[in-house]
Amino acid sequence: MTYRERITMEPGKRGGKPCIRGFRITVYDVLEYLAAGMTEQEILADFPDLEPEDIKACLAFAADRERKFVSVPPE
Secondary structure, eight states: OGGGGGGEEOSSSGGGEEEEEEOOOEEEHHHHHHTOOOHHHHHHHOOOTTTTTHHHHHHHHHHHHHHSSSSOOOO
């Protein structure tokens, strides 16, 4: 399975931001929770509709997006 099977983008939902399986929970929400120190278990407890694979999909989405950025070499 790839993140593309779990991450959806719908123009009328959350401004077209990438969401998890059509829910109103965005990839960015999950990444912010992780960055703030929440554990996967805490996120899953707060959002019972989410599954562990959803969190992994958010991380894979972010990694793929980062990989697509072009880096500028330092001068």
